[in-house]
Amino acid sequence: MADDDFNSSDDRTPEEEFQELMRQLLGGGTGGLDPEQLSRLSGMNIDPAMMQAVMRQLQSAFEGGGEGGISWDLAQRQALHIANQEGLGVTSGQRTDLDQAFALATLWLSEATTISDLATPPRTLTRGGWVEATLPVWQELAEPVATSIADALTAALSEQAPDDMQGLVQGAGRIMRTVGGSLFASQLGQVVGNLSKEVVSGGDVGIPLMPDGEAAILPQNFDDFGRDLEVPEDQLALYVATRELAHARLFRHARWLRLHVISQVTDFARGVHVDTDALEDLASRFDPSEPEELRRALESGALLPARSEAQNAALARLENLLATVEGWVEVVTEDATSRLPSAQRIAEAVRRRRAVGGPAERALGSLVGLELRPRRMREAAAMWRAVTDAVGSAARDALWDYPDLMPAAADIDDPAALVARLEARARGEAPVTDEMDDALARLLAGEEDASSAEANGDENDVDGDGSSGSDSPDDHRPV
Structure with a gap:
């Protein structure tokens, strides 16, 4: 019967053949697609081999899509494929050299900060190891944007589909969502894979990507980082080890800080919405023979609209937070590596590198609309x-004990005011109140007065009728 049905389709146009293929795919068939039927698509300028491969990928995505239609396994496979392309590992000599650098950096940091050492020893990672260790955080950061793109793609394709295919498209919401999510996951995998070729350490990007309390270095990327510095490799390794340990120590000590940073990043990402006009325009002129067009749109960031005022404010808060973290790490590293002859040269290279960012980091900005480079570092x-010069390292580090003690954006603008508060606190003086403190005090005083008056009224109203319980002149008039 199937052969008879197929033979009866000889008079179909290429467009009708394509629709029939889509019906087979969206119907969940797993028996494969007939090469002879695919060859009929030549009238639409579609490469049958390419279409067959696309159909197999889509069927696979339909059958094994991840939660919400987004296959994060695809992102991991893509990232690991790129990270492991060169097949480089960590040699025993590199591991020994870095272990020695970490050991000396630990001693130096103990003199520069009161924040305690890590509970777990630092690691040397391959690029693939870095991908596996950090991908859960990348997934958490990117999932809101991936979901937005997948949902918008479903809606846009449904609106652009012909009337005679509306029922088909409406019944294929899951796979359409999976297609958009899978494309995004694939792009994220490429970005993370390429980023693994750029990063030198676990905290290199600025956000806490490594598991809590862990530090790591990627010796494979040392050569590219230090190529133009003309710095001995052992000094470079010692500086990077010190900086990485300082970053990991801070996030282990201030356990609330990791959640604080991740929450601000994801809050920003949830505010990213797809430019529906751009997506509808893409869907209206989408050519099945050019499937890379959607991929290029994702890569360029063309589907992400300009940031709103609320997003700009959220980004400013995030930049201030990351700058506060990076600034502390830089100062502590500078103090700890003061004996290192090339420390200043390496520090300046790190600052330039963090300010400019690499190609993969810029691609990440296009993909999720977020730049992770603190502008105020x-x-x-x-x-x-x-702060360090005024009150010492112990009082400085104590500012990370609780979230409400951490310096704010206003303190970056006016460090002298922060120093004055810390010096007054060290002398045992009461902190100087500001307008908000005064307003809060007045509010509390007003509530207390009102509560007192209400309490006094309740005591006098012993009869429960709103009147005083004391005798009045009328109480003694003769009967």
Whole structure:
């Protein structure tokens, strides 16, 4: 019967053949697609071999899509494929050299900060190891944007589909969502895979990607980082080890900080919405023979609209937070590596590298609309330097004990005011109140007065009728 049905389709147009293929695919068939039927698509300028491969990929995505239609396994496979392409591992000599660098960096950091050492020893990672260790955080950061793109793609394709295919498209919501999510996951995998060729350490990007309390270095990327510095490799390794340990120590000590950073990033990502006009325009002129067009749109960031005012404000808060963290790490690393002859040269290279970012980091910005480069790192470092010089490392590090003690954006703008507060606290003086403190005090005083008056009224109203319980003149008039 199937052969008779197929033979009866000789008079179909290429467009009708394509629709029939889509019906087979969306119907969940797993028996494969007939090469002879695919050859009929030549009238639409579609490469049958390419279409067969696409159909197999889509069927696979339909059968094994991840939660919400997004296959994060695809992102991991893509990232690991790129990270492991060169087949480089970590030699025993590199591991020994880095273990020695970590050991000396630990001693130096103990003199520069009161924040305690890590509970687990630092690691040397391959690029693939870094991908596996950090991908759960990348997934958490990117999932809101991936979901937005997948949902918008479903809606846009449904609106652009012809009337005679509306029922088919409406019944294929899951696979359409899977297609968009899988494309995004594939792009994220490419970005993370390429980023693994750029990063030198676990905290290199600025956000806490490594598991809590862990530090790591990627010796495979040392050569590219230090190629133009003309710095001995052992000094470079020692500086990077010190900086990585400082970053990991801070996030292990201030356990609330990791959640604080991740929450701000995901809050920003949830505010990212797809430019529906751009997506509808893409869907209206989408050519099945050019499937890379959607991929290029994802890569370029063309589907992400300009940031709203709320997003700009969220991004400013995130940048201030990351700058505060990076500034502390820079100052502590500078103090710890003061004996290192090339420390200043390496530090300046790190600052330039963090300010400019690499190709993969820029691709990440296009993909999720987020730049992870703190624009105020120099100002934040200057603030931490002023605090350190004024009150010492112990009082400085105590600012990370609780979230409400951490310096705010206003402190980066005016370090002198922060220093004055810390010096007054060290002398045992009461902190100087500001307008908000005064307003809060007045509010509390007003509530207390009202509560007292209400309590006094309740005591006098012993009869429960709203009147006083004391005798009145009328109480003694003769009967």
